[in-house]
Amino acid sequence: GESVGLHLPTLSVQEGDNSIINCAYSNSASDYFIWYKQESGKGPQFIIDIRSNMDKRQGQRVTVLLNKTVKHLSLQIAATQPGDSAVYFCADRIFNAGGTSYGKLTFGQGTILTVHP
Amino acid sequence: DTEVTQTPKHLVMGMTNKKSLKCEQHMGHRAMYWYKQKAKKPPELMFVYSYEKLSINESVPSRFSPECPNSSLLNLHLHALQPEDSALYLCASSQTIRSSYNEQFFGPGTRLTVL
Numbered sequence: 001g002e003s004v005g006l007h008l009p010t011l012s013v014q015e016g017d018n019s020i021i022n023c024a025y026s027n028s029a030s031d032y033f034i035w036y037k038q039e040s041g042k043g044p045q046f047i048i049d050i051r052s053n054m055d056k057r058q059g060q061r062v063t064v065l066l067n068k069t070v071k072h073l074s075l076q077i078a079a080t081q082p083g084d085s086a087v088y089f090c091a092d093r094i095f096n097a098g099g100t101s102y103g104k105l106t107f108g109q110g111t112i113l114t115v116h117p
Numbered sequence: 118d119t120e121v122t123q124t125p126k127h128l129v130m131g132m133t134n135k136k137s138l139k140c141e142q143h144m145g146h147r148a149m150y151w152y153k154q155k156a157k158k159p160p161e162l163m164f165v166y167s168y169e170k171l172s173i174n175e176s177v178p179s180r181f182s183p184e185c186p187n188s189s190l191l192n193l194h195l196h197a198l199q200p201e202d203s204a205l206y207l208c209a210s211s212q213t214i215r216s217s218y219n220e221q222f223f224g225p226g227t228r229l230t231v232l
Binding site (some may be wrong): 009032034041042043044045047049089091093104105106107108109110 | 223225
């Protein structure tokens with residue numbers, strides 16, 4: 001089964017609010033995590049990523065937090081805008097036993113974010 | 118150029134047809150991927166190519182046949198598909214499969230309908 005899952009399938013917020021999307025993963029060998037945004041009819045779009053040796057990474061209006069103790073990942077979007085409405089996927093990568101990655105990302109189920117004007 | 122392009126955007130085919138999906142990138146990436154995405158589901162990995170060689174086949178049925186003719190192109194040949202194969206087929210690329218950050222850039226996808 002998938003190693004990555006999401007707590008909430010949908011999230012509705014008002015424009016200007018901050019949004020937090022959560023993700024849980026089960027494999028402690030996961031070394032890399034990535035968030036994608038997918039709008040209707042489009043391919044996933046990279047938002048931000050983080051390696052397991054970090055606990056926080058910031059981008060433009062977005063922050064990813066990683067808590068390895070409880071195997072939890074979150075995406076924070078500041079001042080959410082209607083254009084942020086989309087499905088958000090987290091994904092992880094696991095190095096194999098030999099210490100190399102074959103580039104396989106495993107995606108969580110996704111959270112639908114709806115931003116109301 | 119940070120774009121992955123896919124053609125066609127839409128494809129309708131019968132179960133006896135043979136068709137191909139095409140993907141192209143000009144970012145110098147040496148890893149390319151095919152994913153399948155059903156409605157309201159996450160992308161599922163099908164194949165990974167690394168330096169034009171097949172690296173991962175996620176137990177995909179043989180009616181899907183990938184091909185990587187060069188470092189910029191990735192094809193997916195389709196033959197004798199089933200209606201349940203109808204989905205959005207996504208292509209992605211990344212620098213390599215072993216880079217510290219493995220950001221994969223996705224194309225817009227091909228919406229496939231099998232009648």
